[in-house]
Amino acid sequence: MIAFRGVRKSFGSHEVLTGLDLEVGAGEKVSIIGPSGSGKTTILRLLMTLEQPDAGRIEVDGETLWDAGGFDTGRMKLVRRRIGMVFQHFNLFPHMTVLRNVTEAPVHVLGQGREEADAHARELLGMVGLEQHVDKKPGQLSGGQQQRVAIARALAMRPRVMLFDEVTSALDPELVGEVLGVIRELAHSQSMTMLLVTHEMRFAEDISDRVLMFDSGAVVEAGPPSVIFHEPREERTKRFLSAVLDRR
Numbered sequence: 001m002i003a004f005r006g007v008r009k010s011f012g013s014h015e016v017l018t019g020l021d022l023e024v025g026a027g028e029k030v031s032i033i034g035p036s037g038s039g040k041t042t043i044l045r046l047l048m049t050l051e052q053p054d055a056g057r058i059e060v061d062g063e064t065l066w067d068a069g070g071f072d073t074g075r076m077k078l079v080r081r082r083i084g085m086v087f088q089h090f091n092l093f094p095h096m097t098v099l100r101n102v103t104e105a106p107v108h109v110l111g112q113g114r115e116e117a118d119a120h121a122r123e124l125l126g127m128v129g130l131e132q133h134v135d136k137k138p139g140q141l142s143g144g145q146q147q148r149v150a151i152a153r154a155l156a157m158r159p160r161v162m163l164f165d166e167v168t169s170a171l172d173p174e175l176v177g178e179v180l181g182v183i184r185e186l187a188h189s190q191s192m193t194m195l196l197v198t199h200e201m202r203f204a205e206d207i208s209d210r211v212l213m214f215d216s217g218a219v220v221e222a223g224p225p226s227v228i229f230h231e232p233r234e235e236r237t238k239r240f241l242s243a244v245l246d247r248r
Contacts, residue, residue: 007056031204034214082152144175
């Protein structure tokens, strides 16, 4: 479903991806862990076409998203429709109701009728436990509720791939569980491909088919959660997990 082939990306003199080769299968749930600044979020931003690679090739669902010729704008739009992303910060439209936040993209990008979009949005908001808040503005909701709206908004585009970028990092600790619960239910009940950048190690262990330990622009170690979290082979993975888990 997702393929990075020799992808490089630098910001100034700092190379954040050093020839990344990565494949994610259809329906696979993959968590990316590692220290801050190691290039994890850059992977998601490249898939969302928010950044451009310096070299390499990116494919999504059998289509080329980027190669040496750059982005093909028409093809990029088609591929991007298959990808949904939930960011650290909710990025909701503050002047719109919860319902409008979820329906705007399906109406204006997918061309859905307002009635169809509203019905689907209400179904999704019910799934994330917010059916009673459809007429509220984002400012009237808690951070956890806003992030759940953002998840519903991404799902409204009926993506084949969902990207989650440290979605609990901006939340108060007591609100983290409600958001992780929604993502956990998605992971266990939906066939879509999911790629998650997270610092929530126990959560990653629970929902992932595979975990990637990332550092200095490259995958240091990859494997099932049972191996990465309990029998890691690489010293860098051991040091990272020891530091992170000791703080919790």
